[in-house]
Amino acid sequence: MKRIVFLLIAVATVAGVVAFTASASGDADEQASPIYGVTIPAGYRDWKLIAVDQLLVPGKADQLRAQFGNDLAIKAFREGTIPFPDGAIIAAIHWTRVPSEDNNKVLAGPFPGAQSFVVGSPVNVQFMVKDSKKYAATGGWGFADFKDGKPGDKALHETCFPCHMPAKDRDYVFTRYANAP
Amino acid sequence: MKRIVFLLIAVATVAGVVAFTASASGDADEQASPIYGVTIPAGYRDWKLIAVDQLLVPGKADQLRAQFGNDLAIKAFREGTIPFPDGAIIAAIHWTRVPSEDNNKVLAGPFPGAQSFVVGSPVNVQFMVKDSKKYAATGGWGFADFKDGKPGDKALHETCFPCHMPAKDRDYVFTRYANAP
Numbered sequence: 001m002k003r004i005v006f007l008l009i010a011v012a013t014v015a016g017v018v019a020f021t022a023s024a025s026g027d028a029d030e031q032a033s034p035i036y037g038v039t040i041p042a043g044y045r046d047w048k049l050i051a052v053d054q055l056l057v058p059g060k061a062d063q064l065r066a067q068f069g070n071d072l073a074i075k076a077f078r079e080g081t082i083p084f085p086d087g088a089i090i091a092a093i094h095w096t097r098v099p100s101e102d103n104n105k106v107l108a109g110p111f112p113g114a115q116s117f118v119v120g121s122p123v124n125v126q127f128m129v130k131d132s133k134k135y136a137a138t139g140g141w142g143f144a145d146f147k148d149g150k151p152g153d154k155a156l157h158e159t160c161f162p163c164h165m166p167a168k169d170r171d172y173v174f175t176r177y178a179n180a181p
Numbered sequence: 182m183k184r185i186v187f188l189l190i191a192v193a194t195v196a197g198v199v200a201f202t203a204s205a206s207g208d209a210d211e212q213a214s215p216i217y218g219v220t221i222p223a224g225y226r227d228w229k230l231i232a233v234d235q236l237l238v239p240g241k242a243d244q245l246r247a248q249f250g251n252d253l254a255i256k257a258f259r260e261g262t263i264p265f266p267d268g269a270i271i272a273a274i275h276w277t278r279v280p281s282e283d284n285n286k287v288l289a290g291p292f293p294g295a296q297s298f299v300v301g302s303p304v305n306v307q308f309m310v311k312d313s314k315k316y317a318a319t320g321g322w323g324f325a326d327f328k329d330g331k332p333g334d335k336a337l338h339e340t341c342f343p344c345h346m347p348a349k350d351r352d353y354v355f356t357r358y359a360n361a362p
Contacts, residue, residue, distance in 0.1 A: 044361075045229075045230075045361040046229050048226075048227050049226075049230050049247060049249070051299065051300055052233045052245050052246075052247050052276075052300060053245065053281070053297060053298060053299045053300070054235060054245060054278065054297070054298040054299075055288075055295065055296070055297055055298075056295065056296045056297075056298075057288075057292045057294065057295040057296075058294050058295075060292065061292075061295075064233050064234065064235060064245075065233075066230060066233050066247070066359075068230070093359075093361060093362065095233075095359060097235065100234070102347075102348075102355070103355060105347070106344065106347045106348075106355070107236075107238075110340070110344065111238045111241070111242075113238065113239050114236065114237065114238040114239075114242075115236070115237045115238075116234060116235070116236055116237075117234060117235040117236075117237075118232065118234045118235075118357070119232055119233060119234070119359045122359075122360060122361060122362035123362065124362055125361065125362045146362065147362065148362065149362070159291070163287065163291065166283075166286070166287045167283075167287075174283070174284060174287070176299070178247075178274075178276060178300045178303075179303060180225075180226040180274060180303060180306065181274065181303035181304065181305055181306045181327065181328065181329065181330070
């Protein structure tokens with residue numbers, strides 16, 4: 001009996017190590033964007049805000065959005081530094097835009113007809129990582145688009161740089177810094 | 182000649198001190214909200230983001246908005262702490278919402294009919310400062326609304342707390358924390 005238990009533990013341990021190794025390796029590949037190999041930067045939700053915007057694509061997307069920058073990116077935005085320095089990262093969170101019935105009830109008194117829209121659920125998060133050597137072929141930027149923590153496919157990531165091309169004179173960055181009042 | 186120069190410097194210095202004192206005192210009054218005495222907290226534009234929203238009051242306001250929290254406020258939001266602790270501050274920047282012709286041109290190719298709206302100019306900034314003793318009569322919150330660095334009048338500030346009353350079960354705070362994807 002003791003021998004059987006030992007054997008089972010040994011098998012379970014080996015299986016566990018194999019499973020763990022496979023999983024760790026799989027995760028590492030899964031969590032980097034195709035083409036660019038960009039992963040989700042730690043703590044980006046707490047980075048300083050660059051700006052907010054709204055996107056409406058009838059029948060496809062109705063979003064409120066926020067862009068964040070790491071310290072290098074924020075400094076460059078404020079000082080108008082173009083191109084952005086290596087190490088700068090821009091993050092963009094996209095949420096669904098939903099009407100707030102709670103807010104509308106409150107607003108109805110003082111502001112008849114007022115409509116408040118708030119963020120619903122997160123849709124995706126995108127990153128631009130500046131590395132002028134590594135990403136020389138794409139304006140010095142590596143791109144990434146994640147949904148539920150998983151990067152989009154290669155076809156999706158092939159659209160990033162061509163789409164950002166029109167903003168070439170602003171180092172391929174569409175977002176402008178939103179000043180405080 | 183030496184005596185005249187000395188006298189002039191002395192007069193200038195005294196005048197300077199008087200002018201500085203008057204100005205500092207005047208600014209202090211001007212820059213605090215009526216009723217609550219809340220001033221603009223240093224560095225609030227760099228605080229962590231709570232959420233974003235949109236407000237449309239036909240003919241009156243068309244805005245994109247962002248709420249920021251100091252560390253105490255952010256911690257409370259994330260942990261669902263109600264009431265917010267003393268020292269928590271929430272800031273809300275309101276910008277005009279304007280269509281981005283630049284973005285729309287780019288989007289027109291891949292996303293026909295897409296409409297992008299970005300922030301225009303800053304409209305105002307509002308603050309809620311938690312001090313359960315000082316502001317006991319108004320749910321523990323002191324309010325402030327600034328336009329171009331100057332606080333609104335007393336009549337405006339008399340509307341803050343009554344308007345926030347419906348959110349009493351969330352400690353008078355309308356905004357909910359926007360999670361990352």
